[in-house]
Amino acid sequence: MRLSTKGRYAVTAMLDLALNGVDGPVTLAEISENQGISLSYLEQLFASLRAKELVRGVRGPGGGYYLGRNADDISIANIICAVDEWVEFTRCGGRKNCSGGERCLTHSLWDDLSIEIFDFLTKISIGDLIRRGERKKADKAAHLSVVSDEDSRAA
């Protein structure tokens, strides 16, 4: 498991796509502007994302990128995996005296943890994140106005 700024860039770019892609595709130039990431670096990241079909590109004028599928069907783990390679899991394959020794024991404990984190991130989708953000914003607004419309209140 790996979690770096690269992964963060990918996730925020995907969020940008989900938020702004509702009417027409979003160009990398716009994302670059919005997120302060260089265009060419974005191209690299999106090449990885496209390979995993997390985004869909439309060429030509008026083109840009869409999400590859519904925001609820794209997990954070999907995105991180796409850009961060992540076959990291302390493979142990071939390493000296790894079987039976302390090394392999601690490694397997780490792998257990890594899998847990992965599962955790699999259960969170882009859609979830956006809804949570909206709810939080709504909470704040409701807190400001005396009239508590709807329900909205959640920790």
Add this chain to the structure above:
Amino acid sequence: MRLSTKGRYAVTAMLDLALNGVDGPVTLAEISENQGISLSYLEQLFASLRAKELVRGVRGPGGGYYLGRNADDISIANIICAVDEWVEFTRCGGRKNCSGGERCLTHSLWDDLSIEIFDFLTKISIGDLIRRGERKKADKAAHLSVVSDEDSRAA
């Protein structure tokens, strides 16, 4: 939030300490041997860990390291934070037109996620990991032999 091989090294080293530190301190040389990490790199990592009082060093012949406190009171988040600096949270402080724009929105969504991951890792301690590993081993052993004789045999 950040999760790199550096963090993994730190966590596995701490696991090593927890497992082998029951009778007397563990030297970095032993951990270096067990984990296949260079001694000097371990020294750097342990300098960070010691600064956060996650480990306690004993000098002189027969010396080595102990855990700084009970294994149940050391979370994975503690360890990762100690070695990975992690004040990463897309601070946004001073960045151009970040307030009100798309950038700040996606950043705050990422920060929410980052905090969630942090909370998740705060709830898992070194002690937890070890117990889970033992339970898993016990499960496997019980599954293999009808008569559950101790444990001993591990892959």
Add this chain to the structure above:
DNA sequence: TTAAAAGTTGACTAAATTACTTGGTTACTG
């Protein structure tokens, strides 16, 4: 009390990764 063992520290370096740059090509639109 001196020497050796083990931890502690800091500065320096090689390798890897990240982030970015350049310079194209291809596909589509008007």
Add this chain to the structure above:
DNA sequence: CAGTAACCAAGTAATTTAGTCAACTTTTAA
């Protein structure tokens, strides 16, 4: 066909990771 924006590939600067080297302190034992 001209312009836009995705796509592609190679190279590079900056940063981080991982490791090395060398000096030094504390503790113990001869």
